[in-house]
Amino acid sequence: MTERNLQIVLARRPTAAVTEEDFRIVEAPVPEPGESQFLVRNLYLSLDPYMRGRMSDAKSYAKPVELGGVMVGAAVGEVLASRHAKFKPGDKVEGAFGWQLYALSDGKGVRKIAGRGVPLSAYLGVIGMPGVTAYIGLLDIGQPKPGETVVVSAASGAVGGVVGQLAKIKGCRAVGIAGGPQKCRIVVEELGFDACVDYKAGRLAADLEGAVPKGVDVYFDNVSGEIADEVLRRMNPFSRIPFCGSISEYQRPEPRGLRNIRSLLVNRIKLQGFIVWDHLNGWPAALADLERWVAEGRIKYRETIAEGLRNAPAAFIGMLSGKNVGKQVVKLA
């Protein structure tokens, strides 16, 4: 093979905001599959907020990326060569193939994609980890009941957009919080939420109050910070907070945290942090539901697509500050 592999590696650990200098692009030979391995040509790379955590060596649920190591991440690709019994050239696959053009795999954690008329990139978003995160966080942890009000922050993001649509499927009022009128328009008009509050408009408290006339029963928190504190003011007794992410904190050197914890007490709120990888038993059913609902048009999604591996760092940094709409992917080929 005359092609060279391109890889993006972690050059240094960011202490606050991520910059392009935290990454380095390197060339390497395209590897040959060994016994029980196969070689994948990545077609789409997924960019997700959790990757910010892997750049840090603070204690976490997963090991950090090593300095000089290839950035972790899911990708969809095509099997080019295989010495693995269950994967053959031409198979479309999704797995943790990393920020690179070519990857070797032993098949662990890799799923084959049937691709029934759904674009391949969707298997990184709505029918992938973000979709399952929405599904398990909202349904298993949030336990929404028909007629209740579900609020989700980062509502136009890969997870948030699915949360609101699942809430609608379950008979709830779905209210999004997103940054800017364009995102809010998409959340309501394309994704079908009942309302969306633009937190950048400077009227968060008043607009949120208007959007949740019966208070909030489930707050799916992707952002934490000021937005979470404002939602806490509207939470109903015995409400639930699936705590999925705190993207507002990721770029700060010191955390701001939650101030309105009194609401957690007086409203007897259950706040539960969760990681979708703890719930592997729930993935197959979630993915089957999501794939069916996407194919039926009941769940819609948006993507922001960057072109070329070299643009992955800039796209990642943009996503952390909310520049994307929907799932952020990088088209590699």
Next chain:
Amino acid sequence: MTERNLQIVLARRPTAAVTEEDFRIVEAPVPEPGESQFLVRNLYLSLDPYMRGRMSDAKSYAKPVELGGVMVGAAVGEVLASRHAKFKPGDKVEGAFGWQLYALSDGKGVRKIAGRGVPLSAYLGVIGMPGVTAYIGLLDIGQPKPGETVVVSAASGAVGGVVGQLAKIKGCRAVGIAGGPQKCRIVVEELGFDACVDYKAGRLAADLEGAVPKGVDVYFDNVSGEIADEVLRRMNPFSRIPFCGSISEYQRPEPRGLRNIRSLLVNRIKLQGFIVWDHLNGWPAALADLERWVAEGRIKYRETIAEGLRNAPAAFIGMLSGKNVGKQVVKLA
């Protein structure tokens, strides 16, 4: 009857620290029981942190005390006169009789005290609401398993002291956090905790680390603030936080909140605010267990006793700043 009733009423709503000027003492006639009522002479008045919440008119789970209204609170007393079928003169009773010498009751929420060799005041603490709070919060919400580590703040208080002793009964390591060497000595030597960290000693992080070599599986939070953030650093994956109170916030005009919420996420912590009055079905079993364990000497308790109704405001203010050890009561007769 020639006696006069003395009552302590709410004179104004505190905005931050409570002061004696927020209360006023008034005289009133001793009331006569009407149809299906009885008259109680209060013997001991309970002082509890939740009362700070009732002085405020911020939205909460219970109505605030009205300006000019008698301060709410539990008391134990003796029935003096009765037109109620189930209570007769001489009965010892516990109920929400308020900060006053005499109270009328219709019997709702009042329990008769058998007093099997246990002092009457204990029915306001270890065999009362604080004991049940510890029992339900630790056992139902915290779900401790043998061999796990349970940490409780305000460990020498009425609730905290019971939490640690219940943790020991359940086969856990019990670690308290309390203010000052005297309280810590009582927590370990009298109440039988495995360790106690003095947060006033200026070495909270190091001392806590030494006290929880296997991390923290249940943190029973009575205080919130800096102490909770430090405990959050030591929480194990899938640990639980029964969130019972945030006494460190009660006296601040603006909340500090929780900063280390990242731990809630990466450790998949379940934090649940709870109010013991939501769990009335669990009270009889809890009180029966607690009464038996106290009688058997398996659960010990401390009290701080103020003398006379006129001293209740000062005792209450002292309790909010941690001057009491164990249950704070006021002896009225």
